[in-house]
Amino acid sequence: MKILFVFNSLNRRYCGQIFRYDIKSFRRQYSKNEDRVADLAIIGIGPGGLYGALRAKEIGMKHVVVIDKLPTVGGTCINNGCIPSKCLIKFSYNYHQVKSGVFASQGVVTSGLKLDLIKLMSSKSKIVANLSDHMTSILKTSGIDIVRGTAKISGCNKITVETDDGKRRVVEADNIIIATGATNRPFPGIEIDEERIVSTAGVLNLKTVPKRLTVVGAGISAIEMGSAWCHLGSQVTIVSNDSLIGAFKIDEEVRSKYQKILEDQGMKFVMDTKILGAKRSGNVVKVQTEDVRGGKKKEMECDVLLIAVGRIPYTEGLDLERVAIKTNKNGYIQVHPNYQTSTPNFYAVGDVTPGPMTAHKASEDGMTCVDNLCGISAHFDWINIPLVIYTHPEIASIGKTEEELQEEGIPYEVKWCTFNENARARTDLDTTGCIKALFCPHTKMVLGTHIISQHAGEIIHEALIAHQFGITAPQIGRMVHAHPTYAKIYKTIYGR
Numbered sequence: 001m002k003i004l005f006v007f008n009s010l011n012r013r014y015c016g017q018i019f020r021y022d023i024k025s026f027r028r029q030y031s032k033n034e035d036r037v038a039d040l041a042i043i044g045i046g047p048g049g050l051y052g053a054l055r056a057k058e059i060g061m062k063h064v065v066v067i068d069k070l071p072t073v074g075g076t077c078i079n080n081g082c083i084p085s086k087c088l089i090k091f092s093y094n095y096h097q098v099k100s101g102v103f104a105s106q107g108v109v110t111s112g113l114k115l116d117l118i119k120l121m122s123s124k125s126k127i128v129a130n131l132s133d134h135m136t137s138i139l140k141t142s143g144i145d146i147v148r149g150t151a152k153i154s155g156c157n158k159i160t161v162e163t164d165d166g167k168r169r170v171v172e173a174d175n176i177i178i179a180t181g182a183t184n185r186p187f188p189g190i191e192i193d194e195e196r197i198v199s200t201a202g203v204l205n206l207k208t209v210p211k212r213l214t215v216v217g218a219g220i221s222a223i224e225m226g227s228a229w230c231h232l233g234s235q236v237t238i239v240s241n242d243s244l245i246g247a248f249k250i251d252e253e254v255r256s257k258y259q260k261i262l263e264d265q266g267m268k269f270v271m272d273t274k275i276l277g278a279k280r281s282g283n284v285v286k287v288q289t290e291d292v293r294g295g296k297k298k299e300m301e302c303d304v305l306l307i308a309v310g311r312i313p314y315t316e317g318l319d320l321e322r323v324a325i326k327t328n329k330n331g332y333i334q335v336h337p338n339y340q341t342s343t344p345n346f347y348a349v350g351d352v353t354p355g356p357m358t359a360h361k362a363s364e365d366g367m368t369c370v371d372n373l374c375g376i377s378a379h380f381d382w383i384n385i386p387l388v389i390y391t392h393p394e395i396a397s398i399g400k401t402e403e404e405l406q407e408e409g410i411p412y413e414v415k416w417c418t419f420n421e422n423a424r425a426r427t428d429l430d431t432t433g434c435i436k437a438l439f440c441p442h443t444k445m446v447l448g449t450h451i452i453s454q455h456a457g458e459i460i461h462e463a464l465i466a467h468q469f470g471i472t473a474p475q476i477g478r479m480v481h482a483h484p485t486y487a488k489i490y491k492t493i494y495g496r
């Protein structure tokens with residue numbers, strides 16, 4: 001395979017030259033680099049940094065260094081985000097299913113039900129540690145250097161790392177990728193103590209089940225964590241100044257139905273309501289609110305308050321100014337389509353850059369960035385990034401919402417189907433949910449797919465293939481889908 005490699009002008013070894021190489025000769029080129037200067041250094045070993053480093057090795061870079069201040073590999077995703085939250089969601093749902101008599105109704109009779117929260121949490125921690133160790137060993141066997149400590153940019157090709165043992169280490173590299181992720185957005189005037197007023201990290205490690213959990217925010221993490229603790233027995237109240245829960249990339253009608261399902265499970269939603277402030281008073285938290293429309297003020301009490309009002313890019317202490325790396329007004333590092341920052345041998349990927357803040361976008365960024373950095377022209381389309389909220393049922397979406405199609409004046413047809421019509425959902429005694437499909441009335445191209453169902457996060461990928469590769473609704477309808485499966489809902493909706 002012949003590939004055109006165009007090395008950027010600041011790359012010291014290949015300054016200004018254009019090469020035509022195949023992968024083997026590229027590997028040979030990099031393997032000549034025996035000096036101490038790394039080919040690539042990456043700050044942050046979350047999904048962006050991790051997959052970027054592995055791709056760099058795959059392509060044939062000789063010396064790749066990854067740096068992280070956390071003692072364990074995996075960034076937010078493995079340590080405080082995707083993985084522990086999904087464990088909590090799964091375990092809490094298991095408990096709920098036994099408690100609510102679902103298992104008993106199937107003849108699986110359990111007695112003496114007890115929640116051992118300490119064991120639940122330690123099981124979650126084991127899964128997190130195992131996955132992190134697994135990724136560490138993949139990095140090591142790939143020959144990637146792992147440096148633990150806090151990184152600061154100290155020159156055009158230099159990073160100074162304050163290592164965990166209090167020492168300083170200077171890492172020199174031809175190219176540097178910043179993959180430092182994001183941090184929780186603070187709520188002005190409300191102080192997190194990770195005991196009664198907690199962040200999304202703290203809520204994953206509560207020591208007891210709070211009787212009343214109030215959540216500020218109605219986005220993905222707010223809903224996921226609210227739902228998990230609701231299944232463990234908390235009275236959960238979601239308070240938000242938005243009118244709808246979920247994310248704006250999900251169709252509004254589907255979001256309303258989803259809210260209704262969660263309400264039926266016992267979650268309470270106080271929407272269109274602004275939080276004015278919150279203070280801990282002993283073992284309770286007093287929260288002041290104001291109705292966005294009428295201005296009516298109220299005070300509510302809870303045992304634990306979760307602040308989940310989104311995430312902001314994290315660049316603290318990096319010293320971006322030293323090498324003139326520009327950020328936008330919201331603090332995201334500005335990048336060109338090839339992920340290059342305003343300073344050519346510095347690149348940035350993942351949550352620290354604009355775009356959807358998901359692990360799958362960050363890892364794709366990491367790999368695509370490295371390809372571009374090595375001259376392999378690559379890009380991926382943000383439109384085709386699936387969005388999933390991992391509650392029970394899940395909600396998943398890809399493509400346009402009906403609101404977007406209306407706004408953009410794009411003609412569309414709508415088809416709906418409930419999981420009541422799905423044999424597999426019926427065998428599982430869980431027919432909650434529906435699919436809303438939007439497609440072009442003329443070309444029959446699929447324009448948007450929004451699903452509520454227990455496996456929505458899995459079956460959305462069939463719609464993703466259709467969106468990405470232009471497969472039409474009748475073409476999906478003609479495909480043979482295994483029976484009984486949740487995915488057969490596509491056959492039901494498009495096969496008629």
Ligand SMILES: Cc1cc2nc3c(=O)[nH]c(=O)nc-3n(C[C@H](O)[C@H](O)[C@H](O)COP(=O)(O)OP(=O)(O)OC[C@H]3O[C@@H](n4cnc5c(N)ncnc54)[C@H](O)[C@@H]3O)c2cc1C
Pocket residue numbers: 043044045046047048049067068069070074075076077078080081082083085149150151152179180181182200201221314316317318349350351352357358359360361362390
């Ligand atoms: C509760 C929660 C649940 C989530 N669930 C999901 C989910 O189910 N699916 C999904 O797709 N996304 C989920 N996310 C989002 C996902 O975790 C992030 O989008 C993803 O981790 C971003 O990857 P990243 O590589 O950009 O950064 P991160 O994963 O945040 O990694 C950045 C790393 O950089 C390190 N770092 C920062 N500054 C320095 C420095 N100066 N020196 C050294 N190291 C530094 C940090 O220690 C960190 O390890 C969730 C997030 C949260 C908070």
